[in-house]
Amino acid sequence: MNKPTSLPKNHSSEADAKSTNVDRRSLHRLYDSHEGKVSDKWSIYLNEYGRIFSKYRNRPVRVLEIGIQNGGSLEIWGKYFPRAKVIIGCDINQNCGQLTFRKKKISVVVGDANTDEVEKRIIGRSDAFDIIIDDGSHRSSDIVRSFARYFSHLADGGTFVIEDLHTSYWKDFEGGIYDPLSSMSFFKRLLDLINHEHWGLDRSRTEALAAFADGYGVAFDEHSLASIHSVEFLNSLCVVTKRPSQENILGRRHISGKIAAVEQNMLHLEGTALSAVGQAENPWSLKSTTMEEEIVRNRELIERQAEAIETLTRDLAGSQAQVQAGAYALQMANADLQATGKQLKKANTDLQAMGTELEKTNAALVARSEDIAALKHEIELIRGSRMWRYGSFVRMLTSLSSKATLFSGRTVSLHALHEAQLNSHRLTLTGNRYLAKIWSALSQSRLKTADKRSQDRSIAQDSKATMGIYLDVDFYRNNYADLAHMSDEHLRDHFVKHGAQEGRLGARISLREHFLAEVKSNRSILEIGPFCNPQVTGEHVRYFDVLDSQQLVARAEQIGYPIKAVPQIHYTSAEGDLSAVSDTFAAAISCHCIEHQPDLIRHLQQVANVLDDGGKYYVIVPDKRYCFDHFIPESTIADILDAHFSKRGTHRLASVIEHRALTVHNDCVRHWQGDHGIPLQSSEIVNRVRTAIGEYEQADGGYVDVHAWQFTPEGFLRDIQALYELGYSPLRPSRVHATPRNRNEFTAILSR
Numbered sequence: 073m074n075k076p077t078s079l080p081k082n083h084s085s086e087a088d089a090k091s092t093n094v095d096r097r098s099l100h101r102l103y104d105s106h107e108g109k110v111s112d113k114w115s116i117y118l119n120e121y122g123r124i125f126s127k128y129r130n131r132p133v134r135v136l137e138i139g140i141q142n143g144g145s146l147e148i149w150g151k152y153f154p155r156a157k158v159i160i161g162c163d164i165n166q167n168c169g170q171l172t173f174r175k176k177k178i179s180v181v182v183g184d185a186n187t188d189e190v191e192k193r194i195i196g197r198s199d200a201f202d203i204i205i206d207d208g209s210h211r212s213s214d215i216v217r218s219f220a221r222y223f224s225h226l227a228d229g230g231t232f233v234i235e236d237l238h239t240s241y242w243k244d245f246e247g248g249i250y251d252p253l254s255s256m257s258f259f260k261r262l263l264d265l266i267n268h269e270h271w272g273l274d275r276s277r278t279e280a281l282a283a284f285a286d287g288y289g290v291a292f293d294e295h296s297l298a299s300i301h302s303v304e305f306l307n308s309l310c311v312v313t314k315r316p317s318q319e320n321i322l323g324r325r326h327i328s329g330k331i332a333a334v335e336q337n338m339l340h341l342e343g344t345a346l347s348a349v350g351q352a353e354n355p356w357s358l359k360s361t362t363m364e365e366e367i368v369r370n371r372e373l374i375e376r377q378a379e380a381i382e383t384l385t386r387d388l389a390g391s392q393a394q395v396q397a398g399a400y401a402l403q404m405a406n407a408d409l410q411a412t413g414k415q416l417k418k419a420n421t422d423l424q425a426m427g428t429e430l431e432k433t434n435a436a437l438v439a440r441s442e443d444i445a446a447l448k449h450e451i452e453l454i455r456g457s458r459m460w461r462y463g464s465f466v467r468m469l470t471s472l473s474s475k476a477t478l479f480s481g482r483t484v485s486l487h488a489l490h491e492a493q494l495n496s497h498r499l500t501l502t503g504n505r506y507l508a509k510i511w512s513a514l515s516q517s518r519l520k521t522a523d524k525r526s527q528d529r530s531i532a533q534d535s536k537a538t539m540g541i542y543l544d545v546d547f548y549r550n551n552y553a554d555l556a557h558m559s560d561e562h563l564r565d566h567f568v569k570h571g572a573q574e575g576r577l578g579a580r581i582s583l584r585e586h587f588l589a590e591v592k593s594n595r596s597i598l599e600i601g602p603f604c605n606p607q608v609t610g611e612h613v614r615y616f617d618v619l620d621s622q623q624l625v626a627r628a629e630q631i632g633y634p635i636k637a638v639p640q641i642h643y644t645s646a647e648g649d650l651s652a653v654s655d656t657f658a659a660a661i662s663c664h665c666i667e668h669q670p671d672l673i674r675h676l677q678q679v680a681n682v683l684d685d686g687g688k689y690y691v692i693v694p695d696k697r698y699c700f701d702h703f704i705p706e707s708t709i710a711d712i713l714d715a716h717f718s719k720r721g722t723h724r725l726a727s728v729i730e731h732r733a734l735t736v737h738n739d740c741v742r743h744w745q746g747d748h749g750i751p752l753q754s755s756e757i758v759n760r761v762r763t764a765i766g767e768y769e770q771a772d773g774g775y776v777d778v779h780a781w782q783f784t785p786e787g788f789l790r791d792i793q794a795l796y797e798l799g800y801s802p803l804r805p806s807r808v809h810a811t812p813r814n815r816n817e818f819t820a821i822l823s824r
Contacts, residue, residue, distance in 0.1 A: 111144030272351035575813020650678035731778035735759035740816035
């Protein structure tokens, strides 16, 4: 590419003055009187262009304007520069190809000026320009690219003008007042290039523009950058002039005069050049990365750290909740331990009393056994006497004299002897009646033991029935090496009989973290009861709670939760009535909430009303087997229907008593290990029941924070499916997942 040529040096202003057809009106007046194609310029542009372009007015200038809209500015430039050699306009709008002009020196190139093909077409019409005006898209990226591409085509002595730089402060135009890569930041950096010789660094001008080059995919020419003579800023305008690089340096020092009464050392500086002091150690000098790159990098680091802090804050809130739950569990365990100590002490006293009573009973039994043995001996002596045998025989003959023929071949004597033996047997049984009673008690005890064993076997068989708990066969096989050899059918059978009871993962989504990841993928979400620790966040999430945001903040301060974790509540109902939600959503989620609903059916119906067709209700539910509800019976479909038909709006007294008096520790790991704690004894239960009744009466029909329902994954699936088939719930169970080992909750998805 040839070096851009400047205006002819032999071109004189006298020649300009000789022209008789030159329109000498100001640019402002030319715009005011213009009646051709429409042109749009701000007033300050017209005022300043008269000053900036006056030296070119009657010269054979070459003008390039990027962004022409209706083409009116090209017509006005044709009037303002009557001796112009060529005036080229470029616009990406295809309709500009229909523009025509009376003057042949005016032409239009249609296309993106920042492409090689369009640049080639423009340079094909003029290899250099004296004036270049950028009035294009006004986006920072396009402005920087246009300067990098066309400044090298500006002739020495030429002027490059960039219009409408107010957009550099707007986000929609890739800008901002402190945006390090905005167009204004770029032209400010050009000021540093003008003073390159004073940097005190062995660094090129192009290195100072590295962030812009990388950010916008352009390359800058060192020689071209060295030809920047001045950078002038006006309101929304930047004017860059170009001269040969040797005219842009500071030059030699000139000293005039002979009297140096104050500073005598000045005289010998004549003709010297300024030598910059090395700035390699200056922290504010140009380093391996530019300031723009450091700003972007540090801002990204700050954003990542802010996200990490937010995540840690949520985790801390969760940990604090676990600590509080642990403290409560410890308190309950200490109470249980004290109660157990009292019971053990009482049991020892009772055992000692029983030991004394047993000794007395044994002594009486020994004495009675001796009496019985003595009586037996006497009876044997009597029966063995000859007199007793004959007398018995004679009495029998006397009583049976008229019935001797009834004994079918038996002699009368033999029958009488048989009757005597029977009488002897009856006597023996009479003497041992108390032994029969003991035998009966032992038999009943054995029967009860057998019944309990049969019941335990039944419970064990029931616990193996997973009733359609969701299983991802491929995940199950890949996650457990000991199952890799099994077929799909055998894997399902193994999960039903063993895997679910062992706490093996049937699917990745069984874990809360993966479950929540699927929830977040929905386009709109309603979280029910987020309290102070929402499960999902984002602009597409709305929150419903029985407390408003201000009440939640007060509650968070009361229990020691971070206030920053409290979400903005969008819908509130003190009664938990979801009819307060005015919108519908693709998904809803609740965590440890569904078990608190007094009327479960009404809750499911209201959730369905706030879901779009095909919407999903994601629930996280405590598994009663591995939490403090362990000894409380599992809820049944009959319980759920009874609550609905009773129009239950608050918890039953029974639920309050169960929650306060029958719960145990909440350590899920201990539960999985079979350590469920010890149920309370009668004395301790009385105290807790009394407390529960007081709490229920104090609420006076209001809400009490207790569990209304106790579920396992199998029971939950069974009950929700039954409600759906009976027509009481619009939500059907889509997937219910088994409880993972060492956790006390399971997840489920209900579909509308």
